Amino acid sequence: MDPNPKRRKESLDSPDSSESNRFLPFPDEVLERVLSLMKSHKDRSSVSLVCKDWYNAERWSRTHVFIGNCYSVSPEIVARRFPKIRSVTLKGKPRFSDFNLVPQNWGADIHSWLVLFASAYPFLEELRLKRMAVTDESLEFLATSFPNFKALSLLSCEGFSTDGLAAIATHCKNLTELDIQENGMEDSGGGWLSCFPENFTSLEVLNFASLNSDVSFDVLERLVTRCKSLRVLKVNKNITLEQFQRLLVRAPWLTELGTGSFQQELTPRQYTELESAFSNCKNLHTLSGLWEATLLYLPVLFPACASLTFLNLSYATLESGELATLLAHCPNLRRLWVLDTVEDKGLEAVGSSCPLLEELRVFPVDPFDPDILHGVTESGFVAVSYGCRRLRYVLYFCRQMTNAAVATIVQNCPDFTHFRLCIMEPGRPDYLTNEPMDEAFGAVVKTCTKLQRLAVSGLLTDLTFEYIGKYAKNLETLSVAFAGSSDWGMQCVLGGCPKLRKLEIRDSPFGNEALLSGLEKYESMRSLWMSACNVTMNGCRLLAREMPRLNVEVMKEDESDDSQADKVYVYRSVAGPRRDAPPFVLTL
Amino acid sequence: MEGGVVYESGLNLKATELRLGLPGTDESEKQTTFNIRNNKRPSPDTVEDCGSSGSSDDKHGGHETAPAAKAQVVGWPPIRSYRKNSFQAKKIEVETGIYVKVSMDGAPYLRKIDLKVYKGYPELLKALENMFKLTIGEYSEREGYKGSEYAPTYEDKDGDWMLVGDVPWDMFMSSCKRLRIMRGSEARGLGCSI
Numbered sequence: 077m078d079p080n081p082k083r084r085k086e087s088l089d090s091p092d093s094s095e096s097n098r099f100l101p102f103p104d105e106v107l108e109r110v111l112s113l114m115k116s117h118k119d120r121s122s123v124s125l126v127c128k129d130w131y132n133a134e135r136w137s138r139t140h141v142f143i144g145n146c147y148s149v150s151p152e153i154v155a156r157r158f159p160k161i162r163s164v165t166l167k168g169k170p171r172f173s174d175f176n177l178v179p180q181n182w183g184a185d186i187h188s189w190l191v192l193f194a195s196a197y198p199f200l201e202e203l204r205l206k207r208m209a210v211t212d213e214s215l216e217f218l219a220t221s222f223p224n225f226k227a228l229s230l231l232s233c234e235g236f237s238t239d240g241l242a243a244i245a246t247h248c249k250n251l252t253e254l255d256i257q258e259n260g261m262e263d264s265g266g267g268w269l270s271c272f273p274e275n276f277t278s279l280e281v282l283n284f285a286s287l288n289s290d291v292s293f294d295v296l297e298r299l300v301t302r303c304k305s306l307r308v309l310k311v312n313k314n315i316t317l318e319q320f321q322r323l324l325v326r327a328p329w330l331t332e333l334g335t336g337s338f339q340q341e342l343t344p345r346q347y348t349e350l351e352s353a354f355s356n357c358k359n360l361h362t363l364s365g366l367w368e369a370t371l372l373y374l375p376v377l378f379p380a381c382a383s384l385t386f387l388n389l390s391y392a393t394l395e396s397g398e399l400a401t402l403l404a405h406c407p408n409l410r411r412l413w414v415l416d417t418v419e420d421k422g423l424e425a426v427g428s429s430c431p432l433l434e435e436l437r438v439f440p441v442d443p444f445d446p447d448i449l450h451g452v453t454e455s456g457f458v459a460v461s462y463g464c465r466r467l468r469y470v471l472y473f474c475r476q477m478t479n480a481a482v483a484t485i486v487q488n489c490p491d492f493t494h495f496r497l498c499i500m501e502p503g504r505p506d507y508l509t510n511e512p513m514d515e516a517f518g519a520v521v522k523t524c525t526k527l528q529r530l531a532v533s534g535l536l537t538d539l540t541f542e543y544i545g546k547y548a549k550n551l552e553t554l555s556v557a558f559a560g561s562s563d564w565g566m567q568c569v570l571g572g573c574p575k576l577r578k579l580e581i582r583d584s585p586f587g588n589e590a591l592l593s594g595l596e597k598y599e600s601m602r603s604l605w606m607s608a609c610n611v612t613m614n615g616c617r618l619l620a621r622e623m624p625r626l627n628v629e630v631m632k633e634d635e636s637d638d639s640q641a642d643k644v645y646v647y648r649s650v651a652g653p654r655r656d657a658p659p660f661v662l663t664l
Numbered sequence: 665m666e667g668g669v670v671y672e673s674g675l676n677l678k679a680t681e682l683r684l685g686l687p688g689t690d691e692s693e694k695q696t697t698f699n700i701r702n703n704k705r706p707s708p709d710t711v712e713d714c715g716s717s718g719s720s721d722d723k724h725g726g727h728e729t730a731p732a733a734k735a736q737v738v739g740w741p742p743i744r745s746y747r748k749n750s751f752q753a754k755k756i757e758v759e760t761g762i763y764v765k766v767s768m769d770g771a772p773y774l775r776k777i778d779l780k781v782y783k784g785y786p787e788l789l790k791a792l793e794n795m796f797k798l799t800i801g802e803y804s805e806r807e808g809y810k811g812s813e814y815a816p817t818y819e820d821k822d823g824d825w826m827l828v829g830d831v832p833w834d835m836f837m838s839s840c841k842r843l844r845i846m847r848g849s850e851a852r853g854l855g856c857s858i
Contacts, residue, residue: 175742177739
């Protein structure tokens, strides 16, 4: 009862099929059924390597494809291998493009993918894009070419405007998810929200927190009222507290909330109504937004905080006392994002109130403030580590750190999987001993054996990288800036970290010898980025010549020396060199 | 093709270093010895330059005097534009102060203070007490600043003289045009319920 006669013929005709069928204890359909339950793309990759039959069974049962580098493969190759895709996740530009290190018009345009998907996957339902170039034209094409389209998520993308969103709202009758986060997009007004038809009710996720212009509150309220399955609602800061209360009353079953502005002169009655609205949200596990929140109105949240597991305060300039008061009501917190306005004292409150905390991110409110008096220091981080022993993920921006503090921190919390420390002044040593921060990161890699992601900072010599190469056996992603002494550092990492997939380096003294020491390694990695290092064009040409299956791309700065390779991006690809590279990208 | 200075304490590479800096500039106080690259690059043959490069934007950490306006390195610290832009506007708002004149009865000259520096009335009053060496005391809605010889007042947008403390702080900040510390019988007249 094979619904796909063509496929069966294919496997029977293949030369190995008769042999392998003998060893196959159960029919393909059973294997496929089992595999369809397998969601992890890493597991699926492994499965596909077992034998040809398993490869085929896997490719026919895969419905979601994850492409970590859009240039590692072509749309045609994807369509040929996976005929039944309904959900696609695509990532484009190198991560440093988030920090303006990649010029405009570099590429990663979604359009050619959409065109192919329109013919290969007409029933595509989900598209999640990160760092891709997306135009309004593409969004319109998406909205009109896929009748079953359900979920769109755009993170750190650029090139589109609210007009594109209007097209999505107008045409996608079955839309369940619209998630727009931190994109380089143009906001020409909130009219897009009004494009959802009056009979449209399928929305489950709506996130427009990062859009700046006003939407019609009336339209929003009606939308929230009629979409009974809505579980995630994140509004922008133009929605007032009073308006937000009205939305909450319509949808108390929301699980993820992003408030609007949290400051407004409310009458006592409005205050009580707001408090009551929050207390009715029994299923709330994620809270964000809270722009301009102060202790005046934070208490309305308290009744809803008991079930909170993720609190994103990274846009609320709270002070230590305010944070402490709020956290006292959030004992179940697993993830917390804050601004460094909370200072060390605020972090002490984190340590004492949130014993279950697994993730902490501390962002700087004023990254360019030269004044060391503000923000958080090593003592805040240490305080958290004493109270939150289950910490696994940290992103910490600070202006000073010591080796001793980091050693204490990892001793308290040995389970780190992601350790991203950003000492904001490049090359700053341990401020007490004036020594490099080598021992700090040495302690991290020696103690945290499960470490997958590491970002280093401060004054670092090759010793840091020796430690990383020697101990960080599970490391997959490494970010380096203004660090190292010589090629030897990078060589240690390339030679010592077997699971390394992404290596991004800027402003560090690594040259051709280091680059070329990784010849064998780069094909097992997703990508390598090196900018403002000591690599030359000749070194890159040599790499390209020796490793034809790698794309070696160089971007040159206008005024630089001809022989220097200012920005180098190396990645493995089965699609060959890019055909859409702009003039400033040289493929060697 | 190895360039790069080894940053180890103890190795006195400075003595044999080739630099482009002016003679006499001492770089020993620098925290960081990085050549922040803008568009200029040393050729691979020269020892990595610890001093200033040709670009005028470079950090000159050797100056111990005023904290020099630090050159903003492209893309550092690594924060997404959206987040950076979210707080820029706020910062500009905070930087312009609200300066008002403060006069005290009997004092030979006036003073000026920035209302934005204070978070509320207690801090403002304390600052005034320090500045004029007097005691204003505590505010009460019923009796004003009873027990004190002084009463802090302010001229509001309508030109009326009001007692400091009656309205919410934010409202006060936006309507206060100048302050006057009244004393003696005039002061008691304002706070007194008679």
